[in-house]
Amino acid sequence: MDFPSVDGRRPSTPTVRGVLADATRDVDPRLADAVDASSSWRSDYVGLVRQVTSVSAQTPKAALAMAQAGLRAVHERMVVTGTTSGTATGEVPLRDWDGAGEPFASETVRGTAPRVPELRVPYRGRSLTGGALRDQLARWQSDGIVEPSFVEAVGEVVDHPEWLAVGGRTVALLGAGAEMSPLGPLCAWGADVLAVDVPATPVWERVRGIAEDGAGTVTYPVENGVPGADLVGRTGDVLAWLRQVREARGGGLVVGMHAYADGGAHVRVTAAVDAMLSRLTDEDATTALAYLATPTDAFVVPSEVVEASTAAYEGRGAVRLVQAPLRVVSRGRLFLPNYETALPDGSGVADILVPQQGPNYAMAKRIQRWRGIVAEDAGQPVSFNVAPATWTRSVTKNRLLAAAYAGAHRFGVEIFAPDTTRTLMAALLVRDLHRPVPVREHPEQLFADGAAHGGLWRVAYEPRSALGVAAVSGLPSTLRHR
Numbered sequence: 001m002d003f004p005s006v007d008g009r010r011p012s013t014p015t016v017r018g019v020l021a022d023a024t025r026d027v028d029p030r031l032a033d034a035v036d037a038s039s040s041w042r043s044d045y046v047g048l049v050r051q052v053t054s055v056s057a058q059t060p061k062a063a064l065a066m067a068q069a070g071l072r073a074v075h076e077r078m079v080v081t082g083t084t085s086g087t088a089t090g091e092v093p094l095r096d097w098d099g100a101g102e103p104f105a106s107e108t109v110r111g112t113a114p115r116v117p118e119l120r121v122p123y124r125g126r127s128l129t130g131g132a133l134r135d136q137l138a139r140w141q142s143d144g145i146v147e148p149s150f151v152e153a154v155g156e157v158v159d160h161p162e163w164l165a166v167g168g169r170t171v172a173l174l175g176a177g178a179e180m181s182p183l184g185p186l187c188a189w190g191a192d193v194l195a196v197d198v199p200a201t202p203v204w205e206r207v208r209g210i211a212e213d214g215a216g217t218v219t220y221p222v223e224n225g226v227p228g229a230d231l232v233g234r235t236g237d238v239l240a241w242l243r244q245v246r247e248a249r250g251g252g253l254v255v256g257m258h259a260y261a262d263g264g265a266h267v268r269v270t271a272a273v274d275a276m277l278s279r280l281t282d283e284d285a286t287t288a289l290a291y292l293a294t295p296t297d298a299f300v301v302p303s304e305v306v307e308a309s310t311a312a313y314e315g316r317g318a319v320r321l322v323q324a325p326l327r328v329v330s331r332g333r334l335f336l337p338n339y340e341t342a343l344p345d346g347s348g349v350a351d352i353l354v355p356q357q358g359p360n361y362a363m364a365k366r367i368q369r370w371r372g373i374v375a376e377d378a379g380q381p382v383s384f385n386v387a388p389a390t391w392t393r394s395v396t397k398n399r400l401l402a403a404a405y406a407g408a409h410r411f412g413v414e415i416f417a418p419d420t421t422r423t424l425m426a427a428l429l430v431r432d433l434h435r436p437v438p439v440r441e442h443p444e445q446l447f448a449d450g451a452a453h454g455g456l457w458r459v460a461y462e463p464r465s466a467l468g469v470a471a472v473s474g475l476p477s478t479l480r481h482r
Contacts, residue, residue: 001078001094001269002091002268003015003268004077004079015077015078015267016359016363018036019073019077020052020363021033022069022070022073023052023067023069024052024066024069026065027065027066031048031055034048034051035048035052041359043355045359046353046362049366052066053300054349056443057444064374064443066370067371070366070367071274071278071367071370071374072095075274075275076094076095079093080096080235094271094275099279101235101241102236102237104237104238105221106221106222107227108217109211109212109218109219110216111187111213111215111216112212113214113215114215115165115189115216116164117161118164119427121133122419122423129158134158137154140452143412144312144412144457145414145453145454145455146388146451146452146453147305147451147452147457150428150450153427154424154428157427157428163430163433163434164190164430165216166191166192166430166433169191169254169433170193170249170252171191172193172194172245172253173193173196173256173258174259175231175258175259176195176207177195177197177204177207178260180258180292180390180392180421180422181258182422182425183195183207184210184422186214186216187213187215188214189215189426189430190214192217192249193218193219194219195219195220196231196238198228199227199228204227204228207220207227235272235275235276239280243280246280251284253280253287253288254287254288255277255288255289257273257289257368258292264360267360267363267367270364271367274368277289278371281375285379287380288381288432289372289380289384290384291371291382291383292384292387293384293386293451294361294386294387295352295387295454296353296357297366298353300350300444300445300447300448301348302347302448303346303347305350305457305458309337309338309339309457309458310337312460313338336462337461338457338459338462338463350456352453353464356398356400372384372446376443381433382446386452387421388414388421388454389405389413389414389416389454389456390417390418391415391417392418404467411455411466412460416454425452
């Protein structure tokens with residue numbers, strides 16, 4: 001999967017910008033024209049993606065239409081290079097890809113540890129279970145760190161520890177070695193996992209180690225004794241392997257998208273996975289899809305969230321006197337209210353896009369969101385939960401983000417440790433697989449339900465307007481750890 005060739009290069013911007021415009025054109029032609037006309041895409045995309053989210057919020061019909069059009073545009077604009085139907089080609093649109101491939105061989109690692117029989121959440125040096133976990137959930141809700149629906153969802157898993165092993169399902173993790181992959185918790189709970197990641201030794205040392213230390217089974221593709229598979233370069237072969245395993249196990253497949261790459265490569269791997277998912281779900285509508293939503297995106301949030309944030313802004317007290325001169329110096333760019341304008345029904349758009357992550361990251365996550373909306377509308381099980389801001393490697397290597405995260409607590413935002421986030425998000429996945437497909441009033445509720453945003457939705461300030469101040473306050477801490 002790749003971007004179309006332009007003068008011997010494969011730039012991402014024309015395709016990514018074109019996909020966003022195509023997604024919007026039938027619902028809001030003026031916004032589509034504005035996307036097309038962007039002359040400074042790297043900076044313009046933040047405001048445009050926010051506007052796209054606002055348009056999606058207008059009606060359920062608009063949200064579904066945009067998701068369908070966006071996916072259609074991805075498959076029309078992205079290309080497949082190499083061969084199709086056994087014939088050498090230059091490049092063909094992804095929509096014309098035949099999906100052909102040869103399945104890999106398989107190896108399986110069986111864990112040797114006893115199964116963890118209950119939900120145990122590592123948090124600040126403790127392992128929270130039962131009543132202690134419920135108390136912490138209540139504190140997070142009281143502090144505005146998570147939504148009430150998140151507390152309810154995790155509480156259901158506490159009440160039903162028999163869910164943890166995901167009996168009757170095989171969970172395929174694409175990007176199994178990723179830092180936010182639920183591989184570790186699922187293995188500890190005794191799940192049956194298919195692991196796909198790039199054929200790199202460090203990745204597979206980690207994956208195999210987790211599998212051996214767990215209580216479940218981990219099966220993975222192998223070629224010439226080397227584990228792993230390139231999702232972008234070997235898409236058809238991975239698809240063939242997943243089909244083969246599904247047929248051998250009689251269905252019950254869950255496919256989790258956890259693969260990540262920098263820049264345009266993230267869009268490429270997301271498109272490759274989407275091509276596989278569209279075929280797997282066409283063949284078996286019971287196939288469940290699983291994603292993690294990044295907290296640094298734009299989301300439609302309910303009216304009670306907007307009201308809580310507005311109350312926090314109006315109740316700042318004396319601190320507004322300190323902020324006033326800073327707002328003047330910044331020409332009004334600092335300490336903006338989180339929701340300056342609400343949508344007609346009182347809901348709002350939580351605009352937490354971070355320019356440093358770039359438009360390709362935003363597009364990759366948007367493609368995933370579109371697939372989630374379309375799949376759930378078709379009656380498929382979909383797990384798509386907002387994860388809290390977390391101290392991942394991709395964050396710590398970006399100095400500005402790392403500094404902002406270090407200072408975020410001053411603004412009521414909690415940054416989670418990776419092992420805490422992994423376990424909580426795996427618990428939400430388990431819960432989602434054990435409930436009927438929800439009937440929603442609006443497709444965007446897929447992302448608001450069970451959200452653990454770390455406080456970013458309910459804080460007083462638009463996160464970007466406080467990001468620089470948070471970074472300044474957090475910089476000394478990050479320097480000490482370098």
